[in-house]
Amino acid sequence: xxxxxxxxxxxxxHTQGAALIEVLSNLxxxxxxxxxxxxxxxxxxxxxxxMRMIYGNYRAQGGEIRIDTTDLVQAAPRDVIRIRRDTLGxxxxxxxxxxxxxxxDVVAEPLLMLGTPSEExxxxxxxxxxxxxxPEPLWQLSPTTFSGGEQQRVNIARxxxxxxxALLLDEPTASLDAVNREVVLTLIEAAKLRGSAIIGIFHDxxxxxxxxxxxxxxxxxAPAQAA
Numbered sequence: 418x419x420x421x422x423x424x425x426x427x428x429x430x431h432t433q434g435a436a437l438i439e440v441l442s443n444l445x446x447x448x449x450x451x452x453x454x455x456x457x458x459x460x461x462x463x464x465x466x467x468m469r470m471i472y473g474n475y476r477a478q479g480g481e482i483r484i485d486t487t488d489l490v491q492a493a494p495r496d497v498i499r500i501r502r503d504t505l506g507x508x509x510x511x512x513x514x515x516x517x518x519x520x521x522d523v524v525a526e527p528l529l530m531l532g533t534p535s536e537e538x539x540x541x542x543x544x545x546x547x548x549x550x551x552p553e554p555l556w557q558l559s560p561t562t563f564s565g566g567e568q569q570r571v572n573i574a575r576x577x578x579x580x581x582x583a584l585l586l587d588e589p590t591a592s593l594d595a596v597n598r599e600v601v602l603t604l605i606e607a608a609k610l611r612g613s614a615i616i617g618i619f620h621d622x623x624x625x626x627x628x629x630x631x632x633x634x635x636x637x638x639a640p641a642q643a644a
Contacts, residue, residue: 418448418449418450418484418485418582418583418614419446419447419448419471419483419484419583419614419616420446420447420448420481420482420483421444421445421446421447421471421480421481421482421483422445422480422481422483423443423444423445423479423480423481424441424443424444424445424467424470424477424479424480424481424482424490425439425441425442425443425444425477425478425479425480425640426439426440426441426463426466426467426470426475426477426478427439427440427478428440439639439640440463440466440639440640441463441466441467441635441638441639441640442638442639442640443480443638444467444480444635444638445480446616446633448583448614448615448616449614450582450612450613450614451609451610451612451613451614452609452614452615452630452631453605453609453615453616453617453628453629453630454615454616454617454629454630454631454632454633455617455618455619455625455629455631455632455633456468456616456617456618456632456633456635457632457633457634457635458634458635458636458637459636462634462635462636462639463635463636463638463639464618464635465587465618467635468507468585468587468616468618470482470489471484471489471505471585471616472501472505472507472585473489473492473497473500473501476490477490484500484504484505484583485500485504485582485583487500502527502530502531503531504581504582504583505581505582505583505584505585506527506576506577506579506581506583506584506585507576507584507585507587508572508573508575508576508577508584508585508586508587508589509572509587510569510587510588510591511568511572512560512561512568512569512571512572514559514560514561516559516561517559518559519556519557519558519559520546520551520555520556520557520558520559520560520563520571521539521542521543521546521556521557522539522542523560523571523575524541524542524545524546524571524574524575524578525538525539525541525542525578526575526578527575527578527579528541528542528578528579531579538578541578542574542578543556545574545577545578546571546574548574548600548604549570549571549573549574549597549600549601550570550596550597550600551567551570551571551574555567565592566592566593566594566597569591569592569593570593570597573589573601573604577604577608580608580611580613581608581613582612582613582614583613583614583615584608584613584614584615584616584617585615585616585617586605586615586616586617586618586619587617587618588618588619588620588621589601589605589617589619590602590619590621590624591620591621598621598624602624602627602628605617605628606628609628615628617629
């Protein structure tokens with residue numbers, strides 16, 4: 418479901434005399450349906466950069482990044498948007514939403530974009546907000562007014578509202594108490610059981626050991642160490 422082949426990434430610092438920063442080189446990785454792979458490595462190794470490349474926020478300098486059969490390195494913008502809508506979910510560390518949109522609608526939006534009837538989409542949103550312990554009086558408020566932990570839970574609810582065949586999870590248990598951490602891990606396990614291919618960054622070692630099938634040390638693909 419997720420296949421990377423010989424992926425490389427370089428940043429050009431135009432404000433620093435066009436200096437080149439090589440981040441990744443010759444990275445190959447495949448994730449099968451129902452498998453969860455953890456990206457590991459020290460800070461600055463390129464884990465978050467790799468996640469953004471897979472999601473299409475950063476373009477790779479070389480190689481292939483295939484989600485199902487679509488190569489995002491060569492894909493047109495409309496195809497990247499289609500993959501994000503239909504196939505590839507992304508739970509980042511930060512909630513980015515339009516101000517004044519209610520939390521319930523933020524969570525339901527991925528389903529509504531796919532044509533799910535409004536009543537069904539909002540019922541799914543309500544169920545996830547309840548499961549993630551967001552008080553019902555907050556559902557009609559913008560999550561921009563929420564605490565950091567509440568925003569993270571809304572973000573998670575949105576990411577799990579639709580059963581994406583592939584998922585990217587960037588620190589999904591960060592800022593969460595023990596009760597909500599358990600809810601999130603249960604959601605990840607359920608996604609694996611239904612066949613989602615998952616790539617995640619988990620600094621929570623116990624969470625990583627519980628839900629991840631294997632680990633990839635991204636530092637191995639730093640250019641200085643590339644084969």
